[in-house]
Amino acid sequence: MCGIAGIISLNGRPIPDVEKRIIRMNKLLKHRGPDAKGYFISKNNLVALGNTRLAIVDAKNNFNVPMQSQNQKQIISFNGEIYNFQELKLNLEKKGVTFNTNSDTEVLLNGLKNEGEDFLQKLDGFWSFAYYDESLNQIMLSRDLLGEKSLFYYQNKNEFIFASEINPILEVAEESFEIENESIVSCFRYRAAPPQKTLVKNIYRIEAGYGFKIFPGESKLQYKRFRKLKLEKWIDFFKSDPSEKIVKEKLEELIYRSCLSRVPAEVNFLSTLSGGIDSSLMNLYASRFGKNTIHTLFGKNNPDEAVKGNDLTEFNASAYVSKKLGSKHHTFTMYGDSVVSLYREQAANSFDGIFCEGSVHHRQLSLETNRLGGKVLLLSDGPDELLSGYSVDISAMQLNGFFTKRPMLSKICSRLSSSSLGRRMLPTNLSRQITNWSHLSNAPFRFRPYHGGTTPDILGTLFQEKEIKKTDHCYGTYHQDYKDIAQHLSISQKMALAYATTTMPDYFNLRSDRGAMRHSVETRLPMQNIELAEFMIATPKKYRFSKDRKNGKKILRTLVKKHIGEKISSRSKYGFAIPTWMIKKFYKKFEFQEIIRESDAMQLYPFKKEAKKFFMNPKEGRHQWMALCLIMVKERLKRKDYGFKDIR
Numbered sequence: 139m140c141g142i143a144g145i146i147s148l149n150g151r152p153i154p155d156v157e158k159r160i161i162r163m164n165k166l167l168k169h170r171g172p173d174a175k176g177y178f179i180s181k182n183n184l185v186a187l188g189n190t191r192l193a194i195v196d197a198k199n200n201f202n203v204p205m206q207s208q209n210q211k212q213i214i215s216f217n218g219e220i221y222n223f224q225e226l227k228l229n230l231e232k233k234g235v236t237f238n239t240n241s242d243t244e245v246l247l248n249g250l251k252n253e254g255e256d257f258l259q260k261l262d263g264f265w266s267f268a269y270y271d272e273s274l275n276q277i278m279l280s281r282d283l284l285g286e287k288s289l290f291y292y293q294n295k296n297e298f299i300f301a302s303e304i305n306p307i308l309e310v311a312e313e314s315f316e317i318e319n320e321s322i323v324s325c326f327r328y329r330a331a332p333p334q335k336t337l338v339k340n341i342y343r344i345e346a347g348y349g350f351k352i353f354p355g356e357s358k359l360q361y362k363r364f365r366k367l368k369l370e371k372w373i374d375f376f377k378s379d380p381s382e383k384i385v386k387e388k389l390e391e392l393i394y395r396s397c398l399s400r401v402p403a404e405v406n407f408l409s410t411l412s413g414g415i416d417s418s419l420m421n422l423y424a425s426r427f428g429k430n431t432i433h434t435l436f437g438k439n440n441p442d443e444a445v446k447g448n449d450l451t452e453f454n455a456s457a458y459v460s461k462k463l464g465s466k467h468h469t470f471t472m473y474g475d476s477v478v479s480l481y482r483e484q485a486a487n488s489f490d491g492i493f494c495e496g497s498v499h500h501r502q503l504s505l506e507t508n509r510l511g512g513k514v515l516l517l518s519d520g521p522d523e524l525l526s527g528y529s530v531d532i533s534a535m536q537l538n539g540f541f542t543k544r545p546m547l548s549k550i551c552s553r554l555s556s557s558s559l560g561r562r563m564l565p566t567n568l569s570r571q572i573t574n575w576s577h578l579s580n581a582p583f584r585f586r587p588y589h590g591g592t593t594p595d596i597l598g599t600l601f602q603e604k605e606i607k608k609t610d611h612c613y614g615t616y617h618q619d620y621k622d623i624a625q626h627l628s629i630s631q632k633m634a635l636a637y638a639t640t641t642m643p644d645y646f647n648l649r650s651d652r653g654a655m656r657h658s659v660e661t662r663l664p665m666q667n668i669e670l671a672e673f674m675i676a677t678p679k680k681y682r683f684s685k686d687r688k689n690g691k692k693i694l695r696t697l698v699k700k701h702i703g704e705k706i707s708s709r710s711k712y713g714f715a716i717p718t719w720m721i722k723k724f725y726k727k728f729e730f731q732e733i734i735r736e737s738d739a740m741q742l743y744p745f746k747k748e749a750k751k752f753f754m755n756p757k758e759g760r761h762q763w764m765a766l767c768l769i770m771v772k773e774r775l776k777r778k779d780y781g782f783k784d785i786r
Contacts, residue, residue: 144268144277156183166309166782176203177189180272189215194219214250250271278351291350304336314775318335319743320335409421409424419665437503438473450705489771492645492652494649496714524671526630526633528690535629600746
C-alpha cells in the first residue's frame with residue numbers, strides 16, 4: 139500500500155522546478171507510505187514520478203520506489219496489492235524473466251513490460267499505478283475495477299498532474315482553484331461528487347477500471363477502459379438452473395478463495411467484526427488461515443445501542459461470533475472526546491467531494507489497528523450492495539411488486555414522485571421509498587437517487603429544481619459500458635450492477651480508503667474479489683430475498699445459519715456507525731451553527747435564499763455536517779492551505 143504522484147509535461151518543455159515539486163507531493167503522501175519514499179525524474183525532465191511505501195508484501199526488503207526494471211527503461215509507481223502475484227511470477231519466470239525481489243510491485247512491472255495492458259486482465263487485486271515505458275515514450279495510468287484505490291488528476295495545456303489524493307495536486311499546480319457548483323448539489327444529494335468529478339473545479343478522478351495513456355511531451359491523451367466486469371459466465375451458470383446446494387457450494391468456494399488470498403502473510407492484521415452477516419462470514423473463512431489466532435475488532439459507536447425485535451445488540455453479537463470462531467476480540471469506544479477533532483480534519487480535507495462521516499469511522503478503526511500493532515484491516519464491505527442487503531433495496535422491490543399489479547396507482551405515485559411539490563405531499567419516509575421505486579421502474583433504469591444523503595423534500599428546500607436535475611445522471615444507474623449486458627438482467631441484478639459500477643467505487647471504497655490510509659493502514663476487502671462480485675451481481679432474486687421479502691442476502695444468511703447459528707443469521711441490518719453529532723453531549727462541540735452563520739458560502743453557491751435558515755436548525759445535524767465540509771474546503775482553497783492538520 140502506498141501513495142503515488144506524478145507530473146508529466148505535455149508541451150515538450152522540461153517541467154519547471156520538477157524536483158522541488160515532486161518532493162512536495164511525496165511529503166503530502168507520507169501518511170499513505172511511512173516506510174519508504176522516493177522519486178524518479180526522466181533525463182529530459184518531461185516525467186516525474188513520486189512514491190511512498192507502506193511495506194506489506196516483501197516487507198523486510200527496503201527496495202527503492204518508484205521501482206525500475208533491470209534495464210532501467212521501465213518505471214512503476216504503484217499503490218495497491220496483487221494477490222495472485224506468486225502465480226503470475228512463476229508464469230513470467232517460465233518466459234525467462236528474472237526477479238530481484240519477492241514483491242508484487244516487481245511482478246506488475248515485469249508483467250506490463252512483457253505483455254502490456256493485456257496483463258491487467260490477469261490481476262486479482264486492487265491498485266492505482268503509473269507505469270512509464272521510456273523506450274516507448276508512454277505512460278499508463280490505471281485504477282482497479284471496483285475502485286478500491288483512488289487516482290485523481292489535473293491538466294492544463296502544459297502539464298498533467300496526478301496523485302492518490304487531491305492535496306498534493308493542489309500543492310504543486312500553482313494556480314487558484316474554486317469549488318465546482320455541480321458537485322455541491324451532488325455532494326448534498328448523494329454525499330459524493332459526480333463520477334469523474336471532485337468538489338474542486340478542474341480536478342478529476344479516474345473511473346474504476348479506466349485509465350490514461352499519455353505520451354510525454356505531447357498533448358494527446360487516451361482515456362480508456364482497461365478492464366470490465368464479466369457477467370456472462372455467471373448468467374449462464376444460473377440459467378442452467380443449478381440446485382441450491384450447488385449455488386451455496388460455489389459461493390462458499392469463492393469466498394474461501396478470496397479470504398485465503400487476502401489474509402496477510404508477513405504483517406499483523408485485524409479484522410472488523412460487528413456480528414452482522416457479512417463480517418461473520420468473512421471472519422469465519424479468514425480464521426481458517428494462518429498459524430496464529432485471528433484478531434477481531436469491534437468499535438462501539440452508540441452509547442444506547444438500538445435493538446430490533448429479539449436481536450442481540452451489535453456489541454453482544456460481535457462477542458458471540460468471536461467466541462464461536464475462537465478469535466482474540468478487541469473492543470473500543472468510538473465516541474471519545476478526541477473524535478470531534480477527527481471530524482474537523484475530515485471535513486477540511488473533503489476536496490474529493492465525499493461528504494460522508496463514515497471516513498471518520500474508518501479512521502478510528504485504523505487508529506485502533508495501529509495501537510494494536512496491525513498494518514492491515516479486513517473489511518466486509520460489498521454484499522449489502524451486491525446481494526440486496528439494504529432496507530431501501532428491499533422496500534423498492536416490495537413496492538415494485540405492489541405497483542405492478544396496480545397500474546393506475548402506479549401512475550399517480552410516479553407523477554407525485556417526479557416533482558418537489560408532489561414529494562412534499564407524502565410523508566417523508568413514504569416519499570423516499572416511492573421516489574426510489576419510481577426511478578427503479580422508469581426507463582432509463584435508475585435506482586436509489588441518494589444513499590444516506592439528502593431526501594427529495596429537503597433537497598428541494600436547498601436548491602432550485604433546475605440545479606437538482608443537473609445531478610440526476612450522477613448515481614443510481616449502471617455504467618453506460620454495461621448497457622448491452624444489462625438487457626439480460628432482472629431489476630435486482632441491475633440494482634447490484636448499479637452499485638458495483640458507480641456507488642461502490644465512487645463513494646464507499648473511496649470513503650474507506652481515505653479514512654484508513656490517513657493513519658497508514660491498508661484495508662482489504664475479501665468480499666469484493668472480482669469473480670465473487672460478478673457472481674453476486676448475477677445472483678437471481680430467489681437467492682437474494684426471503685420469501686416474505688423482509689430480508690435481503692438470503693443465501694448468505696443460510697451460510698451463517700449453517701456455520702454460526704440462527705442468532706446471527708436472523709439479525710436485522712444495522713448501520714455502520716452513528717455520527718458523533720447525534721450524541722447530545724458532542725453536538726455543541728462541532729459549532730455547526732457558529733461556523734455556518736459566519737460563512738458566506740450560502741450566498742456564493744447555488745443555494746436557495748432559505749437554505750441558511752434551514753442549516754441553523756439543530757435537528758439537521760447531517761446537513762450541517764455537509765455544510766461544514768463545503769465551508770472548510772472553500773476556506774482552505776482561499777488560503778491555499780493543503781497540509782494535513784486539525785483545522786478549526
